[in-house]
Amino acid sequence: MKRMIYILSIAMFFNASPSAAETPEEKGLAIAKEDDRRDNGFKNFTADMVMILKNRQGEESSRHIRNKTLEVEGDGDKSLSIFDRPRDVKGTSLLNFTHKVGADDQWLYLPALKRVKRISSANKSGSFMGSTFAYEDVTSQEVEKYTYKWIRDEEHKGEKCFVFERYPVYENSGYTRQVVWLDQQDYKILQIEFYDRKNALLKTLTQSGFKQYLDKYWYPAAMYMENHQTGKSTLLTWSDYKFQTGLSDKNFNKNSLKRAR
């Protein structure tokens, strides 16, 4: 009996780390690459999002945004966000070119000014529309934006997960590290903990309501971001995902920005 447990535990050990030579960093990177590989190839999609913001006083407020995303081979995705509500910013749209390295390119069309303004700023760590999400949390996640370290495997909400840390490469990031819970079967990010510059727990993101699209891609319906320090929270819900809707490069430039409705 004792002998059997011994053998079993050895087997489990090898199962947990298939290659003994792999460092936690290599394993972390491998997981991120696999995640990225599984996410590739969707080409483009549109989806609507609603953010419900809450402060410590219990006040609530909402933001409505329509999103269009175009996958770009060899670089970060392009996205176009059209703000529907609050009413005062209706028609304002944001064009964003994510880059694997370096600052993103951002243009904003202000209908009240009838002009497109390029935002020249190295900042993407600030609050996104007053919510607990930072711009860097919602923009497209590229492998090159972080370095990685696998921590452990554990069960999380009934699903077997990789738990790994990732460290932003971006020097102005508000975070020192993020701890990610990624389910091993479908590579869904179930939870991320964000640690601030003093390495104190700042926020927790919980994702739920995953659905599979195109028989391949798992996207969450709800993203809940709680700021533990300020007591504020934001519930971001996605709806109406549509894939491969015929979007192309010409939908993602300064001119299309003005016309975006």
Add this chain to the structure above:
Amino acid sequence: MNTSDSCFGSWVIRFRWLIIPATFLLVFVAASGTRLLSFSTDYRVFFSEDNPQLVAFETLQNTYTKNDNVMFAVEPKDGRVFTRETLAVVEEITGASWKIPYSIRVDSVSNFQYTWADGDDLVVQDLVKNAAGLTDAQLKKIQAVALAEPLMLNRLITRKSDITGVNVTINRPQKSITETPEVVTFVRAMRDEFQKKYPDINIYLTGVVFMDNAFNEAGEGDMKSLVPVMYGIVLIVMAFSLRTFWGTFTTILIMAFSILTGMGLAGWSGIRLTPISANAPTIILTLAVADSIHVLVTLFYEMRNGKPKYEAIRESLRVNHQPVFITSLTTAIGFLSLNFSDSPPFRDLGNIVATGVMVAYVYSVFFLPAMMAVLPLRVKATSSSQNGFIDALGDWVIRRRDLLFWGMIIIIAALAVQIPRNVIDEKFNEYFDTRYQFRIDNDYVEEHLTGFESIEYSLNAGESGGISNPEYLKTLEAFTDWYRQQPRVMYVGTLTDTLKRLNKNMHGDDESFYRLPEERDLAAQYLLLYELSLPFGLDLNNQINIDKSSTRFTAVLESVSTDETFHLENSAQEWLRKNAPPEMASHGASPLIMFSHIAKRNIDSMMKGTAFALLLISAILVVVLRSFKLGIISTIPNMVPMIMTFGIWGWAVGEVGLAVSVVAPVALGIIVDDTVHFLSKYRRARLELGKSSEEAVRYSFHTVGTALFLTSVILVCGFLVLTFSGFRMNAQLGFMTTISILCALAADFLFLPALLMKLAGTPARKKNYSEGESLT
């Protein structure tokens, strides 16, 4: 009663071997609660949970973000902030400040988000980046931008550019009392490191967190320095009055027991110490010693007169049990009436001291006689004739009763008219004297950079997204302009400045567009654009609520008096009433406003407390003296010292605050003892011994005059010790109580006898005129 007290004495002697270990056990159990005691490190403890100003401020902070802070004031020795060297240090401190525990935001000249137009690009960047590599022209530009920026001038930079601030917003979860010291220790280490690395720069530290920490330091400091001093004084007084080793030893034990029990029970009940309640040991010590002295003085007096020890113990308890109980009870009532206070630390002080005083009574009538019964007592036959002076005083008072009566009335009246000169003034950053580094640094920063006090408003636009409404913005701008013109206002932080700057940026940095956007959607879209380009921690969440329906408005003030604060806030209210829509109406909220109101609130509540204490104490006196008339008369010598004290204070100081507001009931409970002793002897002489009122006054002087004088000396010493506290409230409390004890002695020795004789209407009036007649 007498027989029962005599029985009580026998009982104590019989069970002495039970009482002594039982006392030790009781003290041990209670005292083990002291390990649960800790010092509060948050100025908010001065406010009850439902204090309306606290609630308003908490609401404001919950709507936006907290604004407790740590401020580094960086002063280059060459007096020039805008040099490569100084800016590099500012940049370094700014970066390092993100690592301060619980920091959520850092603002400085270096990370100020400078916006400018480059064609159709909006550039948003740190005002200072890589300071060491800047050119002279860039330095000039940076200086010009900083000085022209209303959101920085007189907050982070002076017009002279000789000192600059790095302001760190600290968001303590308020879950552990170690949070404040943790921040302070970290920041001080940071300061030391920078100071060492850059000797050409002075760094001063201030902010709410440092004030909170000073509360902690003050409480601990007082406990460590004042209590031993008080013990020393008591030892000296006892050495002179008792001249007995074992008596002194046991008294010291009783005082320690009383303190340990009072503080231990406070620990068990979860009280968190403040500089106010940290005084409880000193006050218990002062009050507890009197009980033992009364018991021991009689005991030794009887033994000197040849009575055996047990007999002397019985006699001492017979004579003293009731007065010691009554005086302890009245003192406890005085302190318990602090529960009327709006400020929890005073309630805690009242409850701890009341407990200490009552257990001191218990120990003095059980443990003390039991110990005396056990310990070997030797008595030297000494002739104690200290009474000569007191008897002469009594004779003089009887002789000069008319002069004293009218003279005292004139003095009391003259002092009474000074009472209105007391003006409420609560400068909370001046609670600490200059032995605290916080006070020194803060004074310097206030004088050279920016104010410590502020008033904040949450100005509501009345609808979701309404802060972009041009009407709202115009009103906000006018309010800002008005506020900036008010005296003592150094700085106003408001949204309109940001919007005006953005409007200018959006129009190619054309100065003529440095004005508010005129369309609602335009303003909203500017804000969206701006928000999208801000870095971590520097967003607008601290200024705009999530619904974009209200903004935060912050005015930073120079050191202001409470009167000036109220005047400013009232004028602001009036301005808003006249010029703003009703939904924009908002009361100022801030620690300054909270502390400004608390003195007044506390004075109102303590009036009730004093009335309660006075009524209860008078009722007790009616019962004890078994005379309704004497009970009523007793209110006069009890009230007179209060009138005199507040008159003297109004004439000499004139500023009253939180501490002064609690003096009346505390002092009342203490000084009433004199009246109790004097009147009970007077009554005994009149009724039991059938003496005339003059004779009765003389008898009272002879029997209790010395004891009253002695206990007053101890009380005065005890409360004078408090005046050495580095915490202003304690010093004031000590000083004022001292005055009231002296006034009470004057009232009981000089006024009460004359009053009693007047009311008795003695026929022996001519005795007054027969000079030199022997009255003994």
